[in-house]
């Protein structure tokens with residue numbers, strides 16, 4: 001399926017830039033080089049991961065009505081602050097798209113990187129949809145990755161397309177208590193910098209302060225029917241990373257005193273045994289203008305009510 | 318900004334200007350509650366993003382998008398205070414949340430240049446300008 005191949009994220013990078021056996025070996029090496037491999041190895045078997053300093057943080061986030069921004073496949077401009085230069089590349093290791101971007105997948109012009117050669121969920125292209133709601137109840141209790149966690153997430157999000165189809169994502173029967181290629185801090189993390197230069201999460205999103213984030217396995221629904229489960233679900237409340245015309249910000253364009261919530265159901269499945277991600281489209285049931293099915297959900301909520309308490313107290317409520 | 322976006326904006330601006338002209342015609346000799354101009358909220362843009370009215374006229378904003386927006390000219394609520402400009406003697410204003418299809422009207426008594434923004438989408442460039450000329 002040619003259209004699918006040209007549109008897909010990480011696999012597309014794999015296919016177009018690592019087509020030969022020799023190149024496939026290079027890709028294996030790149031994935032092996034994911035920067036947190038050693039750190040993850042030290043935490044993977046941890047049976048009683050330590051608690052968060054100062055006690056658990058309880059987080060409630062909601063949006064009642066209004067709309068959402070739905071990210072569409074697009075090329076991502078490669079920020080030199082994150083990706084370096086063709087002479088001094090940065091952020092290249094790990095599974096392409098979900099972690100780093102391999103140098104062969106980067107456009108070059110005038111000695112600088114331009115944009116990623118293939119489309120991904122991380123770019124400027126988007127549509128808006130209405131009928132939105134968001135409800136999150138979560139606890140960040142565990143500090144680091146481990147074999148188990150006291151973190152908890154109850155997540156439900158819905159939105160509707162122009163034809164009246166209702167889409168929803170629910171999470172998390174199971175939290176990702178430890179990461180595959182980068183840490184997940186027990187499944188929930190609060191008050192941390194992620195993405196971009198941190199190499200925690202895809203470098204295609206800018207380096208951004210994250211008030212709350214989670215990774216877990218959940219369900220994707222269309223019109224009340226589960227269309228995919230279990231699927232990796234990642235959500236985060238961050239400083240504002242969209243710029244003029246809703247373009248995805250570079251690091252220098254981040255707005256610190258505004259927030260929004262991002263929901264991501266990536267076209268990838270974690271393989272915990274192998275310690276890597278495997279490509280797998282999300283059968284969202286939403287058809288793009290070119291007739292192709294949107295193979296992921298990347299949805300932003302921006303009319304939020306946020307409450308949080310720390311250490312079991314009631315301050316800030 | 319893409320050329321397509323600019324063309325769409327220009328076309329929408331023409332429509333909004335025509336709508337404003339119609340509204341102005343309707344207000345001639347009619348009750349003073351008719352708006353002097355109409356600004357629509359489409360995506361993360363005010364269309365047109367700049368309007369000219371006369372003191373004493375009422376401006377109407379209508380949310381034609383699927384998103385919740387605000388019409389805000391209060392430096393204390395701005396992420397970037399330069400996004401707000403008010404003439405000497407003019408009061409700050411804020412529509413509060415405008416759900417899809419909701420409208421907000423405000424009469425402008427003080428002539429001068431106003432710059433305002435939408436609280437959720439200020440960083441995405443959702444800003445607008447009003448030039449209020451002296452009363453006709």
Ligand SMILES: [Cu+2]
Nearest residue numbers: 386435438443
């Ligand atoms: Cu807005």
